[in-house]
Amino acid sequence: MGRRDANVKMVGKLAVVAAGMFAFGYALIPIYKHICELTGINILALGETQVPGASRAPANSQVDTARTITVEFDANARGPWQFKPAVASIQVHPGELATVMYEFQNVQPRRMSAQAIPSYAPRQAASHFNKVECFCFNQYTLEPGEKKQWPVAFVIDPKLSKDVTTITLSYTFFEVGAGTPPAPTAAAPSRGGEAG
Known part of the structure; x- marks a missing residue:
């Protein structure tokens, strides 16, 4: 009987320890959050309204608001x-994310696949024109009469030379897999003028 009482007593102690843990x-x-608030150890424990100078959306420190670049859009x-x-053009600050839509319609009576190739003017802008999303990354297949809109999302690197104030982004859209027409051949001389 003594052993059973000891076991029940031990189980009770273990239950109290488990509940306490x-x-x-x-x-x-x-407790941790309260200690951090009191000591200021971890500013992340403070709410946004309590942090001096905090705003809902942090400003992008990479945007150069002192400069404005006109980006012109061309399509061939x-x-x-x-x-x-x-749109024909927009104005952006270097480092600012911008998005422009391009429209495409297949006016042929057949299905076609196409892809766009970009080019830039001036040339030095090409290495500073960073596309985040672009329809030029893929080929597209459109049904006869089908119309689509595709985005181009880009950021102009703030390291772009300060003398560049206008960039032209030009796309050439061409059909993929289309047969190349045969080269013209010289007309055969007519036989009507030959003596028999």
């Missing part, structure tokens, strides 16, 4: 389809 673990997060189609930018 659970309560301590549960209370640890608010190599084939019977319609291809154009939604």
Whole structure:
């Protein structure tokens, strides 16, 4: 009987220790947050409204608001389809993310696959024109009469030379897999003028 009582007593002690450990673990997060608020050790424990100078959306420190660059958009189609930018130009600050839509329509009576190739003017802008998203990364297949809009999201590197104030982004849209027409051949001389 003494051994059974000792076991029940031990189980009771272990249950109290387990409950105490659970309560301590549960209370640890608010205790830690309160200690951090009091001592200022971890500023992340403070709410946004308590942090001096905090705002809802942190400003992008990479944007050069002192400069404005005009980006002009051009579209060239190599084939019977319609291809154009939604806007002719926009003004952006270097380091600022911008998005422009391009419109494309297959006006042919057949399915076609096409892809766009970009070019830049001046040439030095090419290495500073960083496209985050671009329809030029892929080939597209459109059904007869199908119309699509595709985005170009880009950032101009603030390291771009300060004398560049205008960049032209030009796309040439061409059909992929289309047969190349045969080269013209010289006309055969007519036989009507020959003596028999």
